Amino acid sequence: MLLREKLLKGEFVFTVEITPPKGPDVTKLINKLSQLKELADAVNFTDNPSAMMRMCSLAACKISLELGFEPVFQMACRDRNRIAIQSDLLGAHALGIRNILVMTGDHPIWGDHKEAKPVFDIDSSLLIKLINKLNDGFDINGNKLNGRTEFFLGATVNPNVEPLAPQLKRFEQKLKMGAQFFQTQMIFDIEKLERFMEYAEKFNTKVIAGIVMIRNKKMLHHLANNVPGVVIPNAIINKIENMNDEDVKIFGIELAGSITLDIIRKGLCHGVHIMAFSNVEEVENLLNYIRN
């Protein structure tokens, strides 16, 4: 069953995330995909995350499709104008890619090509509108296409931010523009997710919660300070600061596991998206924790 069908039927989904390689060699990518496909319902391929230049998500999606693992093509607005966006989307569709997750994208200032010209020709709300027009058989300017695309369209939302009101308005706008599911920024504070879901429930949409496992203190500091939109509660930061790295790893899995279990027990969301930074073992560890 496809991700779309599972979500629409109300089945709880597990998706994972892979960052395409920095370079032309896809051997490791293929190895990881072969292992992960037994563990998750679909795999998201990030689009030059944190503006670090990598292989394109589209090519990784195609590789995954060939291996029989359903991909989610992540597309940011940072690197392409509306012409390139539509062109890539039509190409992705021709290659059999159907799931798209759109986001505005991190600014180049975070990446390894800080001097690059940020494009941001359209924002993610407009990108959702654009993809729905492709699904209706038209480009963004209303020119007729030689057929309709059949994209299953996801958008992102960040329940962690303060103030929350502008974020909620954008969430509503993305829904109005035709987003069919949402994926959240990584969640460390279940109360913030609950606060958001209380609001989101009335819109009858599907929400997949982002879950990450903190591996060590270095990763904690990186997430807390260098990843836009990530908010880690001080109580968690302080707790980890007093641990050694071996304990941090165990704690990271327990924390991610307990948040996931909370989400499942309370029926908060419709799935979790495991951001294990391409680490297969961690995905296994988390899933084992949940099952046990």
Added chain:
Amino acid sequence: MIITKSKKQEKIASYIERYKSFFLIGCSECASLCGTGDEEAIKQLKEWLESEGKDVTGWLVAKTGCQILGTKREASKYKDSLERAECILVLSCGAGTQSITELFPDKTVIPVNDTLFIGNMRRFKEFEERCRACGECFLAITGICVVTLCPKSMLNGPCGGYKDGRCEVNPDRRCAWVIAFDIMQKRELVDRFYEDILGPKDWSKANSPRIYNAKEKKTDVT
């Protein structure tokens, strides 16, 4: 106004190495407010050139360097000293520099400044970019220019990267959309704004080079 910043002395030195005599032209408008094109800036440049063994044949502070014909009239009074100079150094923005290039096609014209942005002056010699001349103003809707002040030029609300109302790109700044949202709330425009969607923006209005004929109200983008 147009904000300018003096180039580093070493950079200027590399441009003027092969020339001996110079005429200096400043600008009494924006560059003077920036301290990069006023009499003081010209005198400092003159002193430095002379200390390097160069000749300064004369100088002038143009009233409005980007006004081509006005600057031509002002420069005509310095015909002799301009003729004696191998090179003209311009202390204005890039627009002013190109007025001079056009007026003196046989001279080498070199800018002393880098042109940074259209800016507002907050305090003396402290400038902020508020407008990027995108060709279509949305200030009636958003109150502050989100095309300029949001590093991603978001048209429909904030991205997901802000923390405690601060911008992900520069946490010293408040998120432009958090500010715009506050303004829209005060004006009771939020619900109306989100009934629709703003954009996609017509970036063709910002394509360079632009010309505008105010007499005929005609804009042309070539």
